[in-house]
């Protein structure tokens with residue numbers, strides 16, 4: 001987004017209108033990583049980034065960013081009461097707040113100026129691990145202007161994470177930052193619609209040209225607040241349109257406000273970790289998370305050092321990754337077993353049990369075990385007890401958990417002589 005070449009002086013009086021929402025960021029701490037996710041589903045993660053030689057203004061920038069996210073969310077639901085962008089939040093001493101990372105970029109401001117500024121900042125952030133398949137990133141770049149009149153840049157693929165929306169904070173000081181953020185986030189969501197009826201001519205294509213009040217209009221007008229802008233004027237280009245090209249209203253990064261949440265109850269039996277492909281589950285103990293109804297999520301089970309993953313029960317069955325469609329409240333259990341198990345064999349009567357491989361207190365769990373009953377002379381095998389059953393001489397029990405087996409022998413009656 002570029003700053004428009006004209007200035008709408010009449011609009012300047014509205015500059016202070018969004019101040020009611022200015023309450024700042026309730027989180028604390030400068031952390032260069034993404035904190036533990038509390039929100040489930042594809043989401044937007046926020047970052048404050050500064051070049052290596054710029055001052056650290058993180059507190060002020062984080063307050064501004066949090067206020068902009070609040071005003072943009074309020075604006076979005078005003079434009080579409082059924083949707084709002086899903087933002088990444090985390091737990092802080094003050095409660096649940098926007099998860100804002102602070103990244104000190106590796107190079108001085110001069111390295112990020114000119115034509116390749118967007119690519120250079122994105123490359124540095126991806127290198128720092130901001131490359132989740134289910135996250136798009138909003139970046140407030142607090143450094144000198146990278147190009148005269150350039151307010152922000154954004155790009156990404158529809159319904160694929162790794163998109164970036166960069167607000168060049170010094171680029172357009174008289175343009176509402178929440179409007180720049182919204183414009184670039186739409187690009188990060190994959191708003192690109194050369195098939196749409198109102199696409200601007202090059203070099204401003206991928207933007208609608210039918211109204212300068214459209215938030216995705218290629219030029220920002222200083223002094224016009226986001227509250228006066230529109231999410232796709234006439235709904236014919238990129239949002240809630242009836243065309244065949246991707247519609248940002250269907251973006252996985254938007255929470256559906258008219259859809260109920262359903263609970264995913266997860267139980268862990270034994271030591272292990274369960275994670276999800278979408279952000280939301282990272283549980284070492286039983287946990288419950290809330291999801292938009294209809295979400296399709298895959299769960300992965302990882303054993304602890306001392307355990308093996310055996311299988312799922314409940315909503316999924318068997319040992320493969322658990323794919324769930326959350327049309328209603330769902331419960332799943334992940335069953336982990338120990339690495340070694342005690343195999344205890346006893347007998348009643350006279351006889352022995354041969355184990356292949358050897359039975360011991362530290363039998364390798366999951367290995368095939370063959371037991372064979374061998375009666376002593378003058379005795380016969382009668383039956384198994386414990387985990388084995390039946391009267392056959394051999395038994396091959398499952399070895400996932402500790403097991404106890406008993407072989408019962410009976411003395412043969414002396415054969416009577418025929419008279």
Ligand SMILES: [Zn+2]
Nearest residue numbers: 001187207218
């Ligand atoms: Zn743009």
